[in-house]
Amino acid sequence: xxxxxxxxxxxxxxxxxxxxxxxxxxxxxxxxxxxxxxxxxxxxxxxxxxxxxxxxxxxxxxxxxxxxxxxxxxxxxxxxxxxxxxxxxxxxxxxxxxxxxxxxxxxxxxxxxxxxxxxxxxxxxxxxxxxxxxxxxxxxxxxxxxxxxxxxxxxxxxxxxxxxxxxxxxxxxxxxxxxxxxxxxxxxxxxxxxxxxxxxxxxxxxxxxxxxxxxxxxxxxxxxxxxxxxxxxxxxxxxxxxxxxxxxxxxxxxxxxxxxxxxxxxxxxxxxxxxxxxxxxxxxxxxxxxxxxxxxxxxxxxxxxxx
Amino acid sequence: xxxxxxxxxxxxxxxxxxxxxxxxxxxxxxxxxxxxxxxxxxxxxxxxxxxxxxxxxxxxxxxxxxxxxxxxxxxxxxxxx
Numbered sequence: 001x002x003x004x005x006x007x008x009x010x011x012x013x014x015x016x017x018x019x020x021x022x023x024x025x026x027x028x029x030x031x032x033x034x035x036x037x038x039x040x041x042x043x044x045x046x047x048x049x050x051x052x053x054x055x056x057x058x059x060x061x062x063x064x065x066x067x068x069x070x071x072x073x074x075x076x077x078x079x080x081x082x083x084x085x086x087x088x089x090x091x092x093x094x095x096x097x098x099x100x101x102x103x104x105x106x107x108x109x110x111x112x113x114x115x116x117x118x119x120x121x122x123x124x125x126x127x128x129x130x131x132x133x134x135x136x137x138x139x140x141x142x143x144x145x146x147x148x149x150x151x152x153x154x155x156x157x158x159x160x161x162x163x164x165x166x167x168x169x170x171x172x173x174x175x176x177x178x179x180x181x182x183x184x185x186x187x188x189x190x191x192x193x194x195x196x197x198x199x200x201x202x203x204x205x206x207x208x209x210x211x212x213x214x215x216x217x218x219x220x221x222x223x224x225x226x227x228x229x230x231x232x233x234x235x236x237x238x239x240x241x242x243x244x245x246x247x248x249x250x251x252x253x254x255x256x257x258x259x260x261x262x263x264x265x266x267x268x269x270x271x272x273x274x275x276x277x278x279x280x281x282x283x284x285x286x287x288x289x290x291x292x293x294x295x296x297x298x299x300x301x302x303x304x305x306x307x
Numbered sequence: 308x309x310x311x312x313x314x315x316x317x318x319x320x321x322x323x324x325x326x327x328x329x330x331x332x333x334x335x336x337x338x339x340x341x342x343x344x345x346x347x348x349x350x351x352x353x354x355x356x357x358x359x360x361x362x363x364x365x366x367x368x369x370x371x372x373x374x375x376x377x378x379x380x381x382x383x384x385x386x387x388x
Contacts, residue, residue, distance in 0.1 A: 025366045026365070027334070027369050028345035028368070030334070071365075074346070075362065075365070078347070079350055079353075082350050082354075290343060
C-alpha cells in the first residue's frame, strides 16, 4: 500500500500535492480524488496532472488558492442547488447584474470563479464526461479536417480552447468573451502550455457585433444559461459557422449558479432553441453531476454536436 | 439545546435512523460520509440553525465536536448534555 502510494506521488507529483492540500485543509474532501479516479481511471489522473503541472507547477501559493477557490465554488453551487430543489427557479437577475457581480468582478473571478470552474472540469463527473465527449466527438473531426481553425465563444477559463490547441498541434483559434478577467486567465492558460502563437482572444459581444468571418469549427461551452436571450446568441453562432461547419454547444440544465439566469428545465428545451437557430443535431450527451435521491432536479449538462 | 437536533440532521443526511453522534466522530466512523454528503450535511445544518458557515469555518470541522463548536461560535445553544 505504501509502495503504491510512493509510486503515485512520483508519477503524479502535482496531483499528490493538490490532494494533500485539499485533505489537510478540508478533511471531508478526502474521497474526492479517489472517487473520480475509480470512475475515470488513469487517463483522468494523467489529464489532471498535466493541467496542474502547467498551471500551478512551482507556484505553491497559486495551487493552494485554487484549492480554496474550488471548495468555495463547489459549496456555493450545492447551496444554490438545494435552494433550487425547493423553488425550481434561478435568481431573478438581469444579464447586466450578473455581469457586474461576476464577470467584471476581479476578486471573485480570479480567486474563486475561474479556478473553481477550471478544477470542476475534472472534479465534477458530468464536466469530465463533457470534456471526454468533446475530445471524441468534436476534436477528432478537427484533427481530420484540412482547415483546422476554430472559434470559442464565451471562453470562461480557456479550458476548451487550450484542449483543442493541445490535441490538434496545428490548430489555430480565436476566443471571444466579454470579461477581461476571462481573457487574462485564458491567455495565461494558453501561454502556460506554449500555444500563444496559435491563439488570440478578442473582447467582444458577438450578438451585438457578430464577426464577419466564419469558421469551420465553433465551440460555446456552458454560455447559454448565462444569457437573457440565448436564442439570439445561437443565431449569432450560426452566422459565425461556415456552411458545412460543425459546432460543439453545451448548456447547464437545472443547475443554478450565481450567474445562471436562463433556466433550461430539460435537454429538449435546449434542442428546441438549437433547431430554431437552424442547427441540425448530430450527437448529444446529457450527464448528471450526481444521481437524484428521489425525484429532485440534479445539475445536468447537455452537450450537442450540431452542423 | 441538546445534541438531538444535530443528531437528527446526521441521521437524515446519512440515511441511518440509529446513528449516535459523539464529539470525536469523524467521516471514517460513518458509512456514506464522503465529500458530497459532507457538503449536504453542512447545508442541512445551515438551514436548520439559520446560519451561514464560511469556507474557513468548514475547513476546521475535522470531527463532530468541531462542528458543534462552530455552531456555538455562531451563538447557537448546542451542548452534549
